[in-house]
Amino acid sequence: MTTDQPPLLRVEGLRKTYRTGAAEVVAVDGLSFTLRPGGALGIVGESGSGKTTTARMLIGLERPDSGEIHVQGRPLAASVRGRAARLARAKAVQIVFQDPYLSLDARITVAATLDGVLRLHGTRDPAERAARVRTLLARVGLGDREAAALPRHLSGGQRQRAAIARALAVEPAVLVLDEAVSALDVSVQAQVLNLLADIRRDTGIGLVFVSHDLAVVRYVCDEALVMYRGRTMEHRPVAELLTAPDHPYTRLLLASVPRPGWDPDSISRRRRALDPLGAPAGP
Amino acid sequence: MTLLRYEDLSITLPGTARPVLDGIGLTVGAGEAVALVGESGSGKSVTARAALGLFPEGARTTGRVRVDGTDLVGADAASLRRVRTATAAMIYQDPRAAINPVRRVGDFLTESLRLVHGWTRDRARGRAAELLDAVGLPDPVRHLDQYPHELSGGMLQRVVIAAALTAEPRLLLCDEPTTALDVSTQAEILAVLGRLRRERGLGLLLITHDIELAASVTDRIYVMYAGRIVETAPVGDLFTTPRHPYTAGLLGSSPPLDAKAPERLVPIPGAPMGLLESAPGCAFAPRCRFAEPGRCDQAPPPLSDHGPARVACHLAGELTLTPHRDRPGDHHPHRNQEVR
Ligand SMILES: Nc1ncnc2c1ncn2[C@@H]1O[C@H](COP(=O)(O)OP(=O)(O)O)[C@@H](O)[C@H]1O
Numbered sequence A: 001m002t003t004d005q006p007p008l009l010r011v012e013g014l015r016k017t018y019r020t021g022a023a024e025v026v027a028v029d030g031l032s033f034t035l036r037p038g039g040a041l042g043i044v045g046e047s048g049s050g051k052t053t054t055a056r057m058l059i060g061l062e063r064p065d066s067g068e069i070h071v072q073g074r075p076l077a078a079s080v081r082g083r084a085a086r087l088a089r090a091k092a093v094q095i096v097f098q099d100p101y102l103s104l105d106a107r108i109t110v111a112a113t114l115d116g117v118l119r120l121h122g123t124r125d126p127a128e129r130a131a132r133v134r135t136l137l138a139r140v141g142l143g144d145r146e147a148a149a150l151p152r153h154l155s156g157g158q159r160q161r162a163a164i165a166r167a168l169a170v171e172p173a174v175l176v177l178d179e180a181v182s183a184l185d186v187s188v189q190a191q192v193l194n195l196l197a198d199i200r201r202d203t204g205i206g207l208v209f210v211s212h213d214l215a216v217v218r219y220v221c222d223e224a225l226v227m228y229r230g231r232t233m234e235h236r237p238v239a240e241l242l243t244a245p246d247h248p249y250t251r252l253l254l255a256s257v258p259r260p261g262w263d264p265d266s267i268s269r270r271r272r273a274l275d276p277l278g279a280p281a282g283p
Numbered sequence B: 001m002t003l004l005r006y007e008d009l010s011i012t013l014p015g016t017a018r019p020v021l022d023g024i025g026l027t028v029g030a031g032e033a034v035a036l037v038g039e040s041g042s043g044k045s046v047t048a049r050a051a052l053g054l055f056p057e058g059a060r061t062t063g064r065v066r067v068d069g070t071d072l073v074g075a076d077a078a079s080l081r082r083v084r085t086a087t088a089a090m091i092y093q094d095p096r097a098a099i100n101p102v103r104r105v106g107d108f109l110t111e112s113l114r115l116v117h118g119w120t121r122d123r124a125r126g127r128a129a130e131l132l133d134a135v136g137l138p139d140p141v142r143h144l145d146q147y148p149h150e151l152s153g154g155m156l157q158r159v160v161i162a163a164a165l166t167a168e169p170r171l172l173l174c175d176e177p178t179t180a181l182d183v184s185t186q187a188e189i190l191a192v193l194g195r196l197r198r199e200r201g202l203g204l205l206l207i208t209h210d211i212e213l214a215a216s217v218t219d220r221i222y223v224m225y226a227g228r229i230v231e232t233a234p235v236g237d238l239f240t241t242p243r244h245p246y247t248a249g250l251l252g253s254s255p256p257l258d259a260k261a262p263e264r265l266v267p268i269p270g271a272p273m274g275l276l277e278s279a280p281g282c283a284f285a286p287r288c289r290f291a292e293p294g295r296c297d298q299a300p301p302p303l304s305d306h307g308p309a310r311v312a313c314h315l316a317g318e319l320t321l322t323p324h325r326d327r328p329g330d331h332h333p334h335r336n337q338e339v340r
């Protein structure tokens, strides 16, 4: 990578507030980061910390109050009009949610869903599409039987693989995963985590991996950004974050992961002690 | 004292190829925390519900489930009611599904005290506030007048635990109580459950798909696969010396929080067996890297004693399954290295 090559994804000063009645919630506040080609950033934090709001802004589902998102040097259109612009945005960033049904059409087979995506993005030749569908499904470890199945006839892990294949079909620059492995059983979760690591290695796609669980982030990402109430607490290489966490909130998150000899009482106390202090501003 | 005892419990649903539960044996004593671990579909929730005398519609049930001595298989309505209102209580994964969204927290908590026990409104509210305090909610009296949507998932799960405590049960059945919560909130809920167990001597059956979590907060673990208990051992033994390949597989696929851990997890290949499939031998054989034709596919392996553990594997005495982490100075490039 040369230094004048723009980062794959650049996020600058992102802010999003929600108003419910009289109350205003700052869901995301002053979020900035860059992602290099092939990079993988984990966004970690407890529920309500602003992770999903961030993910939704990255795919243009939510318009930031202020701040900028650039993909491959071009601003991500906050609102798109027309088919060409919509397709261009889809090619910039794709997302996989915790619930794979949000990416799949429950009424048609997995292969038909992928075929539709390829057609939409301009692959005219049906034979070429069919071959590409097979390659994409093989990429995520699914075969002909799964290709011909309706989503509800697949296991949870297979459905999530199909959702990942659907996102990859668009050949996006950046893939956002919002708690995409959180609902899976560990044995299947491990399969999907390894798959994501392979995809990263083989494609140069950039990953933004959102999770409340630092232990899974460690398996996919080289950097992690810890959020708390919309603010960035710490943004470091994962290995450093694990061995020398700077921020008390990061230390609390690390301590919260269950392990033998674990003392939930002390975590509970520490969490309370941290809360009233409010969230110190980011790094 | 044994509060909950499953004796060879088997349940078969109509139109299925194998029992959903097959010869379950499990005990929980007063003040004891026991975990039942397995992947989704293994039969954990069916097991838990049986402890309230709730058996699937149309199912054929054999064996016994004793709660405080009373067998719930074929029990009459009066005994079932007594167990459900006074001895055992269940906490489910999704607190929002357990609470009526349009009623205040206080009404939810005081309902049974007023209807079943005939308490006055003030007395019931006082008790409800005490219980909210016991589960660690910061401002009990204020929460009584709040609606469920005003509380976070973690707070609401505490309300559900408080509700379970109104009848002063001696046995808490917790079916994935923290699966919908983030890790920090999970720690808080488990702190509450641990405190209740210590202070009130409650027996706790923790049902979870997370073996790390189970190992962190319980004394004994039962590992379930396709409706059978495949291994049970004291926590320390299970974690350092798994004896069933499935247990070792669960440990190998759980991501550790260790900067020096190797780059790849070791998943268990394939997927669990559904209810419409059956196997003449070991149900884990299609996913097991040690499966031996002629030995593993003949008959289901029975649970037998191996040191401090009981294991259902034909090769249990022959395999050495070393766990993969949390051993100082020992970080293998391949986790979960098994040696034959
Ligand atoms: N559509 C919305 N309307 C109002 N508030 C919202 C909305 N979406 C999210 N929020 C609030 O924004 C904050 C961040 O939420 P979210 O991004 O979903 O966090 P996370 O994904 O980390 O759990 C929370 O306080 C949440 O209640």
Ligand SMILES: Nc1ncnc2c1ncn2[C@@H]1O[C@H](COP(=O)(O)OP(=O)(O)O)[C@@H](O)[C@H]1O
Pocket (backbone or CB within 6 Å): B013, B020, B038, B039, B040, B041, B042, B043, B044, B045, B046, B047, B056, B057, B274, B275
């Ligand atoms: N009432 C029922 N009728 C039919 N099938 C059921 C019923 N309850 C559970 N099952 C099936 O039994 C199996 C075990 O279910 P369950 O105990 O919920 O698993 P777990 O809690 O381990 O995920 C699953 O295949 C499930 O679909």
Ligand code: SF4
Pocket (backbone or CB within 6 Å): B244, B245, B246, B282, B283, B284, B285, B286, B288, B289, B290, B291, B292, B295, B296, B301, B312, B313, B314, B315, B316
């Ligand atoms: S009985 Fe055979 S197939 Fe089953 S777990 Fe043991 S070694 Fe594996």
Ligand SMILES: [Mg+2]
Pocket (backbone or CB within 6 Å): A051, A052, A053, A179
């Ligand atoms: Mg979220």
Ligand SMILES: [Mg+2]
Pocket (backbone or CB within 6 Å): B044, B045, B175
């Ligand atoms: Mg269940």
